[in-house]
Amino acid sequence: MSSFLQSFLDPKKSWLAALHMKSLSKRLRKYGLRYDDLYDPYYDLDIKEALNRLPREIVNARNQRLKRSMDLSMKHEYLPENLQQMQAPFRSYLQDMLALVSS
Numbered sequence: 236m237s238s239f240l241q242s243f244l245d246p247k248k249s250w251l252a253a254l255h256m257k258s259l260s261k262r263l264r265k266y267g268l269r270y271d272d273l274y275d276p277y278y279d280l281d282i283k284e285a286l287n288r289l290p291r292e293i294v295n296a297r298n299q300r301l302k303r304s305m306d307l308s309m310k311h312e313y314l315p316e317n318l319q320q321m322q323a324p325f326r327s328y329l330q331d332m333l334a335l336v337s338s
Contacts, residue, residue: 256325263324265313266304271329272297285332293328 263270276283286294307313314322 260324264319264322266307267314267318267322268300268304269297269322269324269326269328271327272300272304274329281333281336282329285329285336288332288336289328297328 259270274282276286286297313319
């Protein structure tokens with residue numbers, strides 16, 4: 236990518252990217268999700284392989300977060316405020332393994 240595009244997409248340098256990241260973080264916290272939970276293993280085989288290589292506890296926690304978010308969505312509810320504050324939506328668990336699989 237060009238350096239201009241990289242600086243435009245970097246939340247530390249671009250106020251628009253920072254605003255988008257803040258908005259996305261707020262929406263993910265409402266349902267207790269992490270950004271890596273949004274990847275679909277049926278859409279990309281690299282993601283499916285990376286999930287297969289992760290420890291079972293991490294995959295089970297991901298599945299629980301997805302089930303909880305679907306349940307909340309069906310009920311038209313959000314997580315309570317105290318639980319929303321505990322969420323870390325950009326703490327990655329999949330990126331390192333995905334880099335190993337992709338290379």
